[in-house]
Amino acid sequence: MQHAPAKPKSEDSGELAEDYAKRIMQARSKLGLSRKELAQKIFIQEKELEGFEQSKYKPSGTIVKKLEFALGVKLTEE
Secondary structure (H helix, E strand, C coil), rough: CCCCCCCCCCCCCCEECCCCHHHHHHHHHHCCHHHHHHHHHHHHHHHHHHHCCCCCCCCCHHHHHHCCCCCCCCCECC
16 A cells, blocks of 8 residues: 655644734733834844734744744744
C-alpha cells in the first residue's frame, strides 16, 4: 500500500486569529511599547507593524512567531 507524501509542516501552528490586529495593539499597549520600539525589537519596519495593527495585511508565519514571543500573546487559533 502506498502512502501519500508527507506534507511539509506550516511555519505556524494554526490559522491567524480573526482579531489578530486587536491582540497586537492591546499587548503592545500593555507592555508600554511604541510601534517603533516593537518594530525594532522584531526587526521589521514601523509601517509594516502599523499595517498589521490596522488589519491592512496579515503577518507571515515568521513574523507571527516573533510578535507572539515579543508580546507574550497567541495570535493564532488551532
